[in-house]
Amino acid sequence: MEKSKKLTKVTVHAGHNKSGRIGAGTSAYLNESTEARKICRKVIRLLRKNKIKAYNCTVNNGKSQLDILQKICRKCNAKNRQLDISIHFNASSLSPADNYTKGTEVLVQNPAGIRGNLGNEICKQISNIGFQNRGVKSNTRLYFLNHTNKPAILIEVCFVDDEDDAKLYKKHRKDVAAAIVKAIINYNQTL
Numbered sequence: 001m002e003k004s005k006k007l008t009k010v011t012v013h014a015g016h017n018k019s020g021r022i023g024a025g026t027s028a029y030l031n032e033s034t035e036a037r038k039i040c041r042k043v044i045r046l047l048r049k050n051k052i053k054a055y056n057c058t059v060n061n062g063k064s065q066l067d068i069l070q071k072i073c074r075k076c077n078a079k080n081r082q083l084d085i086s087i088h089f090n091a092s093s094l095s096p097a098d099n100y101t102k103g104t105e106v107l108v109q110n111p112a113g114i115r116g117n118l119g120n121e122i123c124k125q126i127s128n129i130g131f132q133n134r135g136v137k138s139n140t141r142l143y144f145l146n147h148t149n150k151p152a153i154l155i156e157v158c159f160v161d162d163e164d165d166a167k168l169y170k171k172h173r174k175d176v177a178a179a180i181v182k183a184i185i186n187y188n189q190t191l
């Protein structure tokens with residue numbers, strides 16, 4: 001096995017098309033497409049401040065769900081980088097305020113190595129804000145996770161349709177972006 005190298009170059013993108021277009025994300029207390037784009041931009045700004053090269057591979061002109069995913073993967077694969085990061089928000093079914101945040105999770109094709117290690121650190125840092133830590137989950141059916149030629153992770157920040165998650169998130173937007181970047185810096189320090 002190749003020794004893990006510090007992350008110095010990554011891509012980041014917001015999932016889905018822009019809000020209002022075909023293939024946009026889910027929307028309830030929060031609008032997934034809009035919020036994912038905000039977090040994506042903040043994460044990129046903070047990564048660059050910390051001397052990590054970050055490319056924005058967000059797609060706003062997809063013609064279908066598949067076209068969006070294909071375009072995202074093409075953009076990612078065209079970059080010289082070590083990791084691809086996708087920002088999403090989760091949804092289940094509308095849940096009113098019940099003092100229980102549904103929480104944060106990271107999806108990976110395979111939790112071995114960097115995906116699981118960094119994924120766990122991201123969950124930990126975001127849950128420090130107050131979100132439930134749902135942990136790293138394996139998912140072998142997601143187009144994005146299967147079609148980049150570097151390790152890829154997909155962050156589900158929190159639930160757009162859980163009122164408690166939405167409240168906490170709106171108060172801590174900046175902290176969510178900072179938590180993701182802190183996790184990457186912490187990961188680098190373990191190598």
Ligand SMILES: [Zn+2]
Nearest residue numbers: 015025088089
């Ligand atoms: Zn999504």
